[in-house]
Amino acid sequence: MSIIKVENLTKIYKCQKRKEGFGNTIKSLFKREYEEKIAVDNISFDIGKGEIIGFIGPNGAGKSTTIKMLVGILVPSKGSIIVNDLIPYKSRIENAKKIGVVFGQKTQLWWDIPVSETFNLMKYMYKIPDEQYKENITFYRDIMDLDEFSHIPVRQLSLGQRMRADFCAALLHNPEIIYLDEPTIGLDVVVKEKIREFIKEINKVRKTTVLLTTHDMSDIEKLCSRVMVIDRGKMMYDGELQQLKSNYGTQQMISIETEGIILSSQEFYKLNIINAEIKNNKALIRYDKTCINATQIISWIMKRYKIKDFTDYEADVEEIIRNMYNELRSLK
Ligand SMILES: Nc1ncnc2c1ncn2[C@@H]1O[C@H](COP(=O)(O)OP(=O)(O)OP(=O)(O)O)[C@@H](O)[C@H]1O
Numbered sequence: 311m312s313i314i315k316v317e318n319l320t321k322i323y324k325c326q327k328r329k330e331g332f333g334n335t336i337k338s339l340f341k342r343e344y345e346e347k348i349a350v351d352n353i354s355f356d357i358g359k360g361e362i363i364g365f366i367g368p369n370g371a372g373k374s375t376t377i378k379m380l381v382g383i384l385v386p387s388k389g390s391i392i393v394n395d396l397i398p399y400k401s402r403i404e405n406a407k408k409i410g411v412v413f414g415q416k417t418q419l420w421w422d423i424p425v426s427e428t429f430n431l432m433k434y435m436y437k438i439p440d441e442q443y444k445e446n447i448t449f450y451r452d453i454m455d456l457d458e459f460s461h462i463p464v465r466q467l468s469l470g471q472r473m474r475a476d477f478c479a480a481l482l483h484n485p486e487i488i489y490l491d492e493p494t495i496g497l498d499v500v501v502k503e504k505i506r507e508f509i510k511e512i513n514k515v516r517k518t519t520v521l522l523t524t525h526d527m528s529d530i531e532k533l534c535s536r537v538m539v540i541d542r543g544k545m546m547y548d549g550e551l552q553q554l555k556s557n558y559g560t561q562q563m564i565s566i567e568t569e570g571i572i573l574s575s576q577e578f579y580k581l582n583i584i585n586a587e588i589k590n591n592k593a594l595i596r597y598d599k600t601c602i603n604a605t606q607i608i609s610w611i612m613k614r615y616k617i618k619d620f621t622d623y624e625a626d627v628e629e630i631i632r633n634m635y636n637e638l639r640s641l642k
Pocket of ligand 1: 374
């Protein structure tokens with residue numbers, strides 16, 4: 311059963327045409343010319359209850375525009391969206407009761423009041439029953455260390471504390487879906503890890519559906535099994551992260567340490583590899599697994615050197631996505 315169903319969704323922005331030069335600026339005061347920008351171009355997808363989906367793409371790809379339409383802030387130019395059996399822009403308030411939103415770059419907390427007061431206001435606004443409110447505060451207090459900062463006004467919080475407070479505020483009313491737009495941007499590794507654990511826990515305990523937009527590929531690797539990739543408004547990939555890895559993650563690396571000094575990098579190019587960086591008795595070899603495999607490389611080296619240690623690395627998600635963007639763009 312899908313909780314989000316999107317069909318042929320398109321968003322076209324109408325923007326004022328800007329021409330250079332003083333004369334043109336004066337003219338534009340009297341006669342405005344407009345041009346259209348297709349930000350989201352005929353995309354369709356289905357999301358099931360309890361899924362955690364990574365929604366990724368380069369800058370300006372159309373991610374935020376899609377999320378704004380799902381939330382109900384923007385009206386689509388074409389196509390349909392059903393979220394929780396509602397059309398978001400027609401039932402904004404009803405929809406808002408069932409969703410939570412966290413924007414890494416903006417806060418939805420009140421700047422001048424302490425975090426605990428903000429939570430009280432949210433309780434009042436969303437009409438959260440006492441029992442549910444108490445249960446949630448206890449749950450979040452432990453997992454997000456709320457006591458450390460709940461008495462402090464929001465403007466005095468560090469970014470990591472503010473993000474933790476933002477997450478709790480967005481989840482106080484037990485939303486069915488949470489939209490996360492760059493939720494770990496600018497955070498240190500410890501807070502990032504805490505927030506990822508929190509997302510996993512909420513998803514496990516409450517079956518909350520999560521749509522996550524991020525440029526941090528470790529967020530994707532650690533949280534999502536399915537990814538949707540958008541580029542220039544078009545859906546380029548929707549499927550398993552694992553499949554994406556095997557389609558685009560053909561580049562791999564082996565690092566090797568030998569007993570003696572490696573004399574020259576030139577000889578490594580007899581192998582069908584991409585490149586080799588050599589330093590004393592260490593070599594870092596980059597290869598394409600569709601051309602040669604790790605065993606072939608190791609056995610070739612073993613005939614020439616005594617190997618002390620070696621490690622075989624999978625391509626990381628960042629590299630996979632880079633390969634994918636490059637390939638898709640070269641096709642256009
Ligand atoms: N209000 C607007 N008016 C006109 N064009 C807009 C508006 N908002 C976004 N755009 C354009 O629509 C396209 C998609 O923008 P959007 O913000 O959805 O991308 P994004 O994938 O979220 O990018 P980023 O990763 O940089 O946040 C971009 O070309 C952007 O310039």
